[in-house]
Amino acid sequence: MDVKPDHRIGKNAMHLALFGPDEVNQEYIKDLRIQGFVFCQGKTGSMETNKIVAAIETAAKRNGVIENDVYRETHALYHAIMEALHGVTRGQVLLGTVLRSVGLSFSVVRGKPYQSDAEGEWIAVALYGTIGAPVKGAEHEAIGLGINHI
Amino acid sequence: MDVKPDHRIGKNAMHLALFGPDEVNQEYIKDLRIQGFVFCQGKTGSMETNKIVAAIETAAKRNGVIENDVYRETHALYHAIMEALHGVTRGQVLLGTVLRSVGLSFSVVRGKPYQSDAEGEWIAVALYGTIGAPVKGAEHEAIGLGINHI
Amino acid sequence: MDVKPDHRIGKNAMHLALFGPDEVNQEYIKDLRIQGFVFCQGKTGSMETNKIVAAIETAAKRNGVIENDVYRETHALYHAIMEALHGVTRGQVLLGTVLRSVGLSFSVVRGKPYQSDAEGEWIAVALYGTIGAPVKGAEHEAIGLGINHI
Amino acid sequence: MDVKPDHRIGKNAMHLALFGPDEVNQEYIKDLRIQGFVFCQGKTGSMETNKIVAAIETAAKRNGVIENDVYRETHALYHAIMEALHGVTRGQVLLGTVLRSVGLSFSVVRGKPYQSDAEGEWIAVALYGTIGAPVKGAEHEAIGLGINHI
Amino acid sequence: MDVKPDHRIGKNAMHLALFGPDEVNQEYIKDLRIQGFVFCQGKTGSMETNKIVAAIETAAKRNGVIENDVYRETHALYHAIMEALHGVTRGQVLLGTVLRSVGLSFSVVRGKPYQSDAEGEWIAVALYGTIGAPVKGAEHEAIGLGINHI
Amino acid sequence: MDVKPDHRIGKNAMHLALFGPDEVNQEYIKDLRIQGFVFCQGKTGSMETNKIVAAIETAAKRNGVIENDVYRETHALYHAIMEALHGVTRGQVLLGTVLRSVGLSFSVVRGKPYQSDAEGEWIAVALYGTIGAPVKGAEHEAIGLGINHI
């Protein structure tokens, strides 16, 4: 089934995370830019939650999705990342502490999802991957989405 | 970009929730059955979390995704629903209690996502929709995924 | 296997909850009093968490386990009840809100579990019962223990 | 000891909540306006968390601290209220559900707490009051602070 | 008071944890096997939650309570361990992170607690021990029970 | 605006934390002693939550706010610290694990806040400071208050 980006920032971000950076096609990316969104994708995996947070923040800054030196932008992104992590961790935002590890494909998307210009820019962080014991195959899928005004 | 179902039960469930029951095409549904999955889709919205849980459980039973009268099946589904709700609620599994409401498209998918037959059947509950004040437009997207062995 | 009370207030309370008020034998009760503990037992069931809290508090006051009109005693008991409820609810202290109900046997035990008199009195709340859908048989066991200085 | 407002939005908001709307003096209010902040104060009490949220949001809109019809402003305020409630509830954002009630003095303060103009406006919600059983005197103090970019 | 195992998997598991591996008598163990349950007991203590999880999982695998190489079995056990840890930690599943340590006696019990064969096998993880500062004597009791279908 | 201590232990503790140990004036301290409270103030900062807990406990013991070797006193203080940390962390009592750090001014106050002598002594832990990325300036204020009977 064909999927196209639209104004829905969360849906777009989730599709990017589900495709992953290696499989998304150029047409989707082109249409997403036409929709007015700036975005980045990446992969990260760790038993340490702070490494996951850092990887997403670094990618967002390097790819110009958020400004490097403006705290309000980092603050908006940080809370979107934390909210997305709630979907992945489902109760306790802990990985290695509770003997589990994640491998994630992520996306960060920024733009104007609302009709009214007064609503300004919003940011979405989407995560898709696997979570489980640090043993190959002993894992199942996990997903998370965080959305914030920026 | 074209998306097809594969063995990944969570990804399939999330695509169904993102499409919604009204927009998913017959080809996707046919391919999902060929993959060996049974599933259902639906919509639900409420300020009461228990109504959301009930709607998903009712749909799963009516559509034969889980058995009607086997508690272990209800138990597996219940925990998958609760885990998905964590993604939507991100910290406190509360809606009206904290003055918010959701409108959700959901899917429940059941089948064998692992290569080894010994891994048996698993169940995935995916949610996609909006969450916010009980005022039209005052909402943003939310997503959740719960996976359990069944 | 024979179980006898000892200085361990939590273990004693948990045994009382596991026995239930109808099955505990007089010998256990007598030995518990000899150990210097005052206690009460009861049963409560509800979809409303506040009714569970109220039932335990009422029983503790009626049976003289805590004083009626001293807030510090109610405060100590309240937190012990809440901690015990964490064991029963395992993440979200919610029952009907998430479409589940409990039937519990409870005990409240008060006394001096430590060797040193300086450690004073402590209070334990133990819960044992079942939790599940409000449908007969669709439930499994749950346990909780809360301990506080009083 | 004399306290004056400064650029610290959270400290200012907390002082307003600690003073309460009836006791704050005109000098403090005047100095807070000179600092460039807009704000409101109020009181609310309930066993229902959603009523607390609604009271703070209503006061903020009525007093022009946030715009009436711009969702991004309501979103920023909502999350600040929820974060403040975490301080008051300390684990489960529940009141009546767990047999407790609050009486709160609140403040909402908006302005620029950072030196750099690029950091823009932020909003702080501060809460101070008592929490306990719905019985007079059976309560102790509680405090919360939530801060968000807006 | 004499306690005998019965069909209640959680109660049986909790009794095993309360007795501990050194004090449980052969009669209880024999009766538990007659009831159709397989089980193991052990002790573990740490400031690191992941070591507690690992110890219980290792014991369960070594003693044949769950299969070594079937992820669905590890998944069922993992969630039962996590649920039991909620009873012990009561809010945040953290030990050393919040300056506390546990010493636990645990049991893992597997079997059929329901009358209907269709309900299949379930698994229970019970924990009993002490939790407190990493200073001898500065601790109180804690208990947890997790139950899952397997 | 002039602030004076009164019987309200939480408000007094919060004022001490807001002033900080370097700025509180002797008059406030004298009046607080006249009110019958014993207290201490300090500063602590870390990415490790357990270091924050340890710093507050050490200060309370060194300054005679709680006894050194009486576990019930440490237990009362510990839970008050944890409750205060909920206000600062707002959901997950984690710092470095989620890539954030705090710098806090704290106070511990002990005394009798209630009219009736039967209510005995209570203890309050108040925290005020900043929380954010371990990068200077990338932080905002945070506050917490925990109150317990002792």
Ligand SMILES: [Mg+2]
């Ligand atoms: Mg939001």
Ligand SMILES: [Mg+2]
């Ligand atoms: Mg799982």
Ligand SMILES: [Mg+2]
């Ligand atoms: Mg404790």
Ligand SMILES: [Mg+2]
């Ligand atoms: Mg923040």
Ligand SMILES: [Mg+2]
């Ligand atoms: Mg369950």
Ligand SMILES: [Mg+2]
């Ligand atoms: Mg309290």
